[in-house]
Amino acid sequence: MADTGQVLVEHKFFSDLEEAFRPLVGGCAKMIIFEAGQYLFHDGDPAEWFYLVRYGRVALEVVAPGRATLTFQTIGESDVLGMFWLMPQSHWTHDARALELTHAIAINANCLRQKCERDHDLGYDLMKRFVPILLRRLESAQLQMLDVYGHSK
Amino acid sequence: MAIQNELTATLPITDPMLPRLTRVLVRRREGPETLTLELEAGAAAPAFLPGQFNMLYAFGIGEVAISMSGDPAVADRLVHTIRAVGETSTALTRLEAGDHVGVRGPFGAGWPMEAAYGCDVIVVAGGLGLAPLRPALYRILAERERYGKVVLLYGTRSPTDILYRHELERWRRRLDVQIEVTVDYANGPWHGHVGSVTTLIRRTDFDPLHGIAMVCGPETMMRVTALALKEAGLKEDAIYLSMERNMKCAIGFCGHCQFGPHFICKDGPVLRYDRLGDLLRLKEI
Ligand SMILES: Cc1cc2nc3c(=O)[nH]c(=O)nc-3n(C[C@H](O)[C@H](O)[C@H](O)COP(=O)(O)OP(=O)(O)OC[C@H]3O[C@@H](n4cnc5c(N)ncnc54)[C@H](O)[C@@H]3O)c2cc1C
Numbered sequence: 001m002a003d004t005g006q007v008l009v010e011h012k013f014f015s016d017l018e019e020a021f022r023p024l025v026g027g028c029a030k031m032i033i034f035e036a037g038q039y040l041f042h043d044g045d046p047a048e049w050f051y052l053v054r055y056g057r058v059a060l061e062v063v064a065p066g067r068a069t070l071t072f073q074t075i076g077e078s079d080v081l082g083m084f085w086l087m088p089q090s091h092w093t094h095d096a097r098a099l100e101l102t103h104a105i106a107i108n109a110n111c112l113r114q115k116c117e118r119d120h121d122l123g124y125d126l127m128k129r130f131v132p133i134l135l136r137r138l139e140s141a142q143l144q145m146l147d148v149y150g151h152s153k
Numbered sequence: 154m155a156i157q158n159e160l161t162a163t164l165p166i167t168d169p170m171l172p173r174l175t176r177v178l179v180r181r182r183e184g185p186e187t188l189t190l191e192l193e194a195g196a197a198a199p200a201f202l203p204g205q206f207n208m209l210y211a212f213g214i215g216e217v218a219i220s221m222s223g224d225p226a227v228a229d230r231l232v233h234t235i236r237a238v239g240e241t242s243t244a245l246t247r248l249e250a251g252d253h254v255g256v257r258g259p260f261g262a263g264w265p266m267e268a269a270y271g272c273d274v275i276v277v278a279g280g281l282g283l284a285p286l287r288p289a290l291y292r293i294l295a296e297r298e299r300y301g302k303v304v305l306l307y308g309t310r311s312p313t314d315i316l317y318r319h320e321l322e323r324w325r326r327r328l329d330v331q332i333e334v335t336v337d338y339a340n341g342p343w344h345g346h347v348g349s350v351t352t353l354i355r356r357t358d359f360d361p362l363h364g365i366a367m368v369c370g371p372e373t374m375m376r377v378t379a380l381a382l383k384e385a386g387l388k389e390d391a392i393y394l395s396m397e398r399n400m401k402c403a404i405g406f407c408g409h410c411q412f413g414p415h416f417i418c419k420d421g422p423v424l425r426y427d428r429l430g431d432l433l434r435l436k437e438i
């Protein structure tokens with residue numbers, strides 16, 4: 001069984017994580033495997049974990065009554081899945097389903113938030129990692145919402 | 154054929170304003186509003202460069218710019234992929250095999266095929282923007298040894314809108330080219346990427362110091378793509394975009410296609426980003 005702290009820094013997202021922070025983050029993390037078709041979480045579940053995908057691919061889906069399930073984003077190797085952990089008491093607003101065998105590092109949100117409260121340097125480090133991802137996802141969502149391919153070349 | 158005989162007998166065939174009469178050989182549906190026409194090239198058709206376009210004339214209706222989307226090495230036919238958006242393009246998509254169509258061209262400046270020798274080539278296509286990039290891909294694959302890493306990143310609306318699907322699948326089986334397709338949304342059995350094409354750029358490894366990007370798609374998509382490529386380390390003068398403006402003469406006479414100091418028909422449609430950058434941010438141009 002590989003050491004969680006080591007696997008953590010092998011992931012692109014935490015590859016340059018300061019030595020001092022590694023046990024703190026690693027202490028909230030566990031390795032997890034999802035079979036193809038297995039759900040990581042469902043719409044409405046409490047957002048208690050977020051995931052660093054090591055291998056595999058996950059579809060983020062919404063289901064609207066009377067309509068087919070809609071995939072609005074896929075998360076792949078080296079990606080981070082789940083931003084809700086930043087807000088206490090929040091819930092997922094979509095499903096996440098493994099499209100193929102997926103290996104991930106799951107990080108407990110409550111555990112990490114508490115450590116960030118105690119150590120603001122860790123909190124600031126994590127903020128700098130998560131904010132660019134959030135902004136890029138927002139930009140990507142904007143483009144998708146504009147439906148640019150629908151009405152122009 | 155009577156029309157052709159009459160026309161060619163009375164007017165010089167080299168006049169760039171005079172359409173050559175040609176016939177539809179093959180009509181192939183690509184998607185809900187999009188189809189590909191293969192036209193008879195005829196002996197008078199000049200060779201074309203990847204990225205160039207023809208003016209296609211639907212008789213009695215109008216003339217529009219349509220990119221060359223076929224293999225530049227195949228001389229006997231002109232391949233055009235057309236989406237029905239207005240009167241003329243709709244008329245063109247209604248043509249059947251055997252129908253006549255007028256053709257002027259090829260016109261414009263194409264993709265930097267020679268400048269890309271020795272470089273990693275990042276081809277980024279959005280929607281129908283894959284059509285003008287396909288000739289560049291044919292050329293690159295025919296001369297594969299001249300280029301570094303070759304990547305096609307293609308974004309489109311949904312899995313049913315994927316253009317040239319069989320060809321993409323065939324290319325994907327090759328070991329010397331990376332093909333990534335993403336869609337804005339999927340509501341069926343789709344196992345590929347979902348998300349904007351910029352997310353693919355951020356996941357792709359290439360050498361930015363020896364890389365060149367060829368980008369075509371809706372202007373909004375090209376703007377954010379160029380920024381993502383810059384963030385990945387490409388210089389502005391290594392990013393080429395294919396621009397679209399309404400055309401009339403297509404030979405730099407009428408000014409219809411003017412975009413700042415550029416005439417898209419003559420200086421473009423392919424232009425370097427460092428020459429376009431600020432213009433892309435202006436509204437109403
Ligand atoms: C260099 C160049 C290469 C091109 N290559 C291709 C090609 O390979 N295939 C292709 O299908 N088109 C291509 N186009 C676009 C094509 O020329 C236009 O779509 C054309 O003007 C449509 O003419 P129309 O008479 O059918 O519609 P218009 O009467 O000109 O327009 C009807 C409606 O459609 C909208 N519209 C116009 N153009 C577009 C567009 N491109 N996309 C979406 N909506 C539009 C207009 O705003 C208007 O509301 C190219 C344009 C240029 C300049």
Ligand code: FES
Nearest residue numbers: 401403407408418
């Ligand atoms: S279309 Fe006439 S100048 Fe370009």
